[in-house]
Every structure is written in structure tokens, then in C-alpha cells.
Amino acid sequence: MEDYMTSSIGMCALQCGTDCWCFGYQAATSTCRTLRSCHDKNSVGPEDGWVYYKPTDCDEGWTKYNGHCYIRNTTALSQPEAMSACQQFGAYLLEVDDVKENHWVTSTLLKDVYCSNEYLCTTWTGGNDIETEGVFVCGYSGTPVTFTNWDAWNPDDMHNPSEEIDCVEMFYTGQWNDKPCDSATSFICEK
Template identity: 30%
Template sequence: MNSMVLVYMLWAIFGLFLKNHAYKREMFYRRNEHHQNMLPENADVNLIGFSNASLAECSKHCLLGGANCLGVFHNKETQSCKLLYDNLVEGLVFQTRTDWNFFSVNPCQIGWTYYKENCYYLNQTGTTWESARSQCLTSSSHLAEIESIEENSWILGTLAPAQCFDSWVECVFWIGGNDLDNEGSFVWSSDNTALDFDNWSPVEPNSYTDYDDCIVVIYPGGAWADFGCTAKVPFLCKKAQSSL
């Protein structure tokens, strides 16, 4: 068989493979309810666009982008789309744009990560525990309440502080546990209920100072420690996907 013919045949098979997988992946894409009739400002600069493209074709392009492609903004009327990649998420500002909708596997709003009916957001900006609690409330969430070793392990494997290898302090993040009201009796900040699950380090909680009243998760092992609440470290917000 002529080598050029073989190359064309292989490309044709590869094309059919991509098309088939794009359509399969599209079945898992759903219109994200958080971003209907919306498009980021300066979308032509921040997103990778295609014209004369159906949602299925845009899904194919997203498939080629791998896991870094978070989803597709698609305009059914103009048959055009813009692909969102994870390195473009920070600082997005949305504007109303009729007929543009966002399709994604992840049902959470852009920037949040889905796991077992909940959405999570790790804010990399260091702040105090009280400030972190307030910022989570502003986004209709609360400081994360970790309820099982499986959830703790998922967080470790999925959401890691960006500066973890630059500073030990930045290798921890706030969650909602605290004993601010009653020393030694840790509760969750959202409703003051006692912890049903914990993952304390062997030497924790130790109340090393009088201000060690707030819980952090430590990388890379995922153990918990009581920490001075005025320290400025990253924090993890969590909210139920059904409440969005």
C-alpha cells in the first residue's frame, strides 16, 4: 500500500475517532445555569474562538484541549464558540450577551470544582480566618466542612495551594473548624455543630499559643492542626451544588 494512502487512511480514522468522542463528550456537557446569556469581557482576547461551529464541533476542539479545557461558550444563532481554558479563569468579568451560553461537565460556576453534590473554591490569597469566613459568606458559601477521609483525600489530590513549595505558611489553608467559643471543643463555623470527623496530626490540637483556635489543613499529608486565627493563609470555601 502506498505510504501516502496509508497516512490519509490513518488521519481519516483519527478524525472519526475524535468526532465520535466529541459527540459522546457533548452528551455530558450541560448548559451551565450560572452563565446563561453571559460572556467574559474581552472574550476575543481571553478565549480561543471558532466560527461556523456547532456545539458538537466545539466540543471536539475542547476534547483536543484535554483536561485544561473547562468548557464551551456557544452561540446557537451565529454558530460560533469560544473555549475556556483553566489558565484564563482568573479575573474573568462577565457581561450580558444574548444567545451566548456556557456548556460544561462541571455544574459549578466557573472557578469552582465539583465533588459529590458540592462545589469548592480554594482562594490562594492569604487572609485571616475571620476574613476568610466573611469572604466565603459573600459568595453564598462557608468555610469548608470536611466530613470524611475520602473528601479530605480528594481535596488534597485536586486543590493544592499554588505557593506550597515557596513557604510553609502557604502550605496550609483554613477550613471552618474552630474552638473560639469553648477551648478544646471544636465546631463548624456555619452552624456551631461539633465535628463528626477530624484528621488531626498526631501532635494536634495542641493550643501552642492562646490564639490557636482555628483549623488548617496541612500539605502534603492532609493532617489538621489548630492555628493562630490571625495568620494570613489561603482558605477553602464550600457550598452545596443544589443551593446554587
């Protein structure tokens, strides 16, 4: 257990990362406390003014990783449709921040997915270069894509001048491919 001074309960929630299962916040003293075991959700703690939260509980069917919740949806939609579908869950289309998240998605959510041709069983991520060709951004946050895991032959939009190929999907191997955004593809939501 550790105590921190934080300016708000939201900042306190951010302190609760890996190895943190709950956090408590005492507004009167702006003190945040991260914990490895949980009080009942939103219950007032044993000391005055402490309120405890479980910030990373995932709903039924979602899988937790590093403070986020994920679900794989096998319905094939275009990337914009998949984005809207995720928004209806209060989530967004998968944004892969680093190699660890890429590996976790591949080894957990895609572990039972296999095709003889990897192009035939793919999953949308939220990345695209619609705005500026070759500059990939995350569709939800709008931030530049910093980590990438491209397949050796992709992105290949530059070799297809007749077609817009601006959305990023993931092979079951975890490697990325750029594909026309209106292609029907299964997808992963994250929140």
C-alpha cells in the same frame, strides 16, 4: 432512573447525590425522580407537571465533588475574614465531613501546593474551638466536628498557655493544625 415520594422539591434535591446528575419533581403527585442525564435546566418535561433541575452545576472556576462546589483562594486572610469572603460567594469556609472529602481536597485542590515546611503553605478550614477549648465545631453550621485528621503534633494549644490557638487549618498533606484565628492564610470555600 428512580421515582420517590417526597414532601417537597427540597427533599427531592437531597435525593440527588452521587451518580445523580438531575432530578425532576412533579408537585401534583409529590413525586421525585433522579436521573443520570439532564433535560434543559428548569424546563418542563415531556409529561405534565414535571419540572427538571440540575442541582449541582458549579460556577466557572469552582470544582464539583459529591454535590458540592469548591474554590481555593490564595489570598491570605484571617479565619473570620475568610469566612466573610466565602459568604460573599454564597458559600462557607471548607467543612470536612469525612476522610473521602479530606482526601479529595488534598488530591485535587491542594495537589500543586508544596512547601519544605508544611506550616508555611496552609489552608483554612471552617473549624474552631473558640467557644469551648478543645471542643471543635464547624464555624458555618455550628455542628460538632466529627471527623478529624490532626497532624501528630497538633492540636497543641494546651502547650501554649500564653496564646489562643483556636482555628483549624490544613497542611498541603491534608493533615490538620490548630492556629491563631488572626493568622493570614489562604482558604477554600465550599457550597
